[in-house]
Amino acid sequence: MSTEVRILEPGKIEVPAGRIRFLVLPGQDIFARRAGRFRILSGSHALGDYLGFLALLADAQQKALDQFPALTLPGPDEQALCREHGMPLLSSKSWPRNPAWHSGLRMVLQQMAEAALPAAASETVAGLMHASQTVLEEMADRILAGELADISPGELPFVAAALQVYWVRMAGSLGEDAFGRLQESGLCPVCGSYPSVGIVSAGTNQGLRYLSCSLCSSQWHMVRIKCSNCESTEGINFYTAEGSKENVKVECCSKCNVYLKLLYLEKDPQMDPIADDLATLALDMIMDKEGKSRKGPNLFFHPGV
Ligand SMILES: [Zn+2]
Ligand SMILES: [Zn+2]
Missing domain, CATH: 3.90.1670.10 (FdhE-like domain)
Incomplete structure (x- = not known):
């Protein structure tokens, strides 16, 4: 150093x-570009296998983003209130999550189920497909609170990927002026x-x-x-x-x-x-x-x- x-x-x-x-909001091709970057980096890297896996996951995120269902978003009054008080409009801690993010997770998992993954990762995908809504919400709460160590290392990337898709979809659906x-x-x-x-x-x-x-x-x-x-x-x-x-x-x-x-x-x-x-x-x-x-x-x- x-x-x-x-x-x-x-x-x-x-x-x-x-x-x-x-403020620059995320573009709606963000995960496709990220997948390309993961691929370039994975070629000659000590963590190449994991970066290659994340390239596939980013591809799956892009497909989920492209097909994400319509969402109800905060209106002008709520936007003005948050701007006035300096609060985040789509707070990761307090925004009531729409169960649509479970649909996003399923889309990600379906894509990954078609990829040639190691056996352990395939088992994780299959397990998460059948996880209850309660379990998924508890995992989301922990991830968004920064308590990543409480999530199993195998499950973390899939659930985190789905939460990113959901928040990117919301952020990208509102203009920059919505946020203060x-x-x-x-x-x-x-x-x-x-x-x-x-x-x-x-x-x-x-x-x-x-x-x-x-x-x-x-x-x-x-x-x-x-x-x-x-x-x-x-x-x-x-x-x-x-x-x-x-x-x-x-x-x-x-x-x-x-x-x-x-x-x-x-x-x-x-x-x-x-x-x-x-x-x-x-x-x-x-x-x-x-x-x-x-x-x-x-x-x-x-x-x-
Ligand atoms: Zn400091
Ligand atoms: Zn953010």
Whole structure:
């Protein structure tokens, strides 16, 4: 690991906040693009088998998203109330989930049942097909509360995948104007989840930092060199892995000891917040050894594995 000299000051390198696009909702082809990224990464990676499995799962998510049933969504009054109080409109903790997400899960499972999976994964798929609604809701509650260790490692990716499809469908069905800023700027303005990673944009938003939601894949702007957890602008350090292309860096706060990975799209525009996070687990292991922790989960990484 190498430490970087800080050359930018917080907030001073960017255009004024009023002219920055605050929220970017997930595109409706997001899972197809993610599947492609998982495939590229799986080719020469130590976790290639798992990344290849997640490529199939992302394909199944895309099919489920494409066929997802119509949903009732919060109307203008509720939207205005949440904006006024700085609350997430589609809160992962308190939004009453529509049982339609079970249909989404079944669509994902049906796709995966047709794939050539290892025997254990096929058994898990068959078991989840027959899981009761109560069991599924309990699993969803735990996953959305961040208690991933309480879910079996085999079941986690399938149920998490279905929850992502449901939230992406809801987020993508409402325009950006439906959502306001939250009091806690490190949480997703759409669903209130922690970000999986941050992204430093290329192209029209060159150099701007967006945080990427671990659940609904929405991205929201946050100035650079500011801790996404405690919002400190002091004591922020950057690390890269020795010999890396420097396309992924770790931003670590010495005040709260929380770190966040940053994907630099100008170095590699194909990077994906979920896929490239998993492909750089080695960085997490290094930070863990240093006594640092991350707030945002990757729902496809079971903490007990
Ligand atoms: Zn979200
Ligand atoms: Zn901090």
